Amino acid sequence: MSTISWNENGSAFSARWHSENASPAPARVVVVDDRTTANAAHRLARAETGLLWRGDFHNARQLIRALERRHQRGPRAGAGGSDVASLFEGHRARRAARAELLGRLLVVLEPGYSLGLRRAxxxxxxxxxxxxxxAEDPAGSGTGRTCVSLPELLGVLSAYQWHLKGVHIPALDAHIYPDYGVFSPVRGEYVDLVARAPLPSGAEQPLVFDLGTGTGVLAAVLARRGAQVVATDINRRAVTCARANLRRLGVADRARVVEADLWPDGRADLVVCNPPWLPAQPTSALELGIYDPGSDMLRRFLNGLPDHLTPGGEGWLVLSDLAERLGLRTRDELLTRIADAGLRVAARYDTSPRHPRASDPADPLHEARRHEVTSLWRLVPIGPPGVLRIS
Structure with a gap:
């Protein structure tokens, strides 16, 4: 367990350090408050000093905005080319540098997670x-204190509101409630693709595997369509979240969630996979829903699909072409991966994005997002199912 230490009013204090994106605890911490200027805070943060906030909560949020403005005026980190791949890498580098700087503004959660700041x-x-x-705080020793970055805490508060409010899914005419650390299904176009694509013929109640289920939204859609679903996820938070959503939607008798690294046991009539769309390295657990390092999940889905299908079965790959538009993967590379896995494309259904970034000209990746296409690829084995393939 990592801890941080600081001096305050002539006394030494310590707290457990918690970071959802695995940022290391700052080696040096100073106490700051409403009297600290934004320029002074910026100098300290750039010097990798942790700023433990002891002032007004709303003033701390204003300080975050002031630090962000100063960061934007500074030299830009990242790749400097003008091609779209360089723009993407530069965009990610700037976001990472921003997160690192703002993450040095810290708050202490007292035992029981109370936040002892004015107007908090x-x-x-x-x-x-x-x-x-x-954690318990035996005999008031202070060991129950937890130190987190203020941006992380604001993210926790925002995620909790999403959890309480839920995300309306038109295909279900109901809400899905994402848990913290589980990717929220705010992009409904891919859900609509799964809701409308024709199910494999020949099975009255097809058995479906939903790989990387997340909130369970696709499992719920498929269960509502009459399928028996086995949904998997390697993230325990996602497993808990999906089970709760399926119970709430009344389909838990037709959709079972198991904790697994992609594949459950057996074969299915249909295997659905909506892998992270961008082959890049995530910087936090939540980004695992966006970035797939080395296209690992995509590769394992394609390579494992023929041996997990019943005769006549098929796989549905739900994938955006944003990686292609950002120069991170080509269409030929994707088609080669499909063919090398012993698969062919039986059909493809396309849709355009409806999320706000697709129409935001201030987004540095606006052009790529504006032309993005999300597809459901229907994949079937080239040879008879179960035949051993030598690769």
């Missing part, structure tokens, strides 16, 4: 939802 909201339920039950 009650964060206890949100932190309990994100972090689990708080």
């Amino acid at each position: 909201p009650d964060v206890r339920k949100a932190c309990d939802h994100a972090y689990g039950a708080p």
Whole structure:
């Protein structure tokens, strides 16, 4: 367990360090408050000093905005080319540098996750939802304190509101409730593709594997269509979240969620996979829903598909072409991966994005996002199922 230490009013204090994106605890921490200027805070943060906030909560949020403005005025980190791949790498580098700088503004959660700042909201339920039950503080020793970055705490509060409010899914005419650390299905176009694509013929109640189920939204859609679904996810938070959503939607008798690294046992009439769309390295657990390092999940889905299908079965690959438009993967590379796995494309259904970034000209990747196409690829084995393939 990592800890941080600081001096305050002539006394030494310490707390457990918690970071969802695995940022290391700052080696040096100073106490700051409403009297600290934005320029002074910026100098300290750039010197890799942790800034433990002891002032007004709303003033701390204003300080974050001031630090961000100063960061934007500074030299830009990242790749400098004008091609779209360089723009993407530069964009990610700037976002990472911004997150690192702002993440040096810290707050301490007292035992029970209370936040003792003026005008602070009650964060206890949100932190309990994100972090689990708080550790005990024996005899008031202070060992129950937890130190987190303020941007992380704001993310926890925002995620909790999403969890309470839910995300409306038109294909279900119902809400899905994402848990903290589980990718939210805010992009409904890929859900609509799964809701409308024709199910494999020949099975009255097809058995479906939903790989990397996340919130369970696709498992719920398929169960509503009459399928028996086995959904998997390697993320325990996602498994818990999906089970709760399927129970809430009344389809838990037709959709079972198991914790697994992609594949469950057996074969299915249909295997659905919506892997992370961009082959890049994630910087946090939540980004695992966006970035697939080396296209590992995509590769394992394609290579494992023929040996997990019943005779006449098929796989549905739900994938955006944003990686192609950003120069991270070509269409020929994707088609070669499909063919090398012993698969052919039986059909493909396309849709355009409806999310706000697709129409935001201020986004540096606007052109790529504006032309993005999300597809459902229907894949079937080239040879008879179960035949041993030598690669």
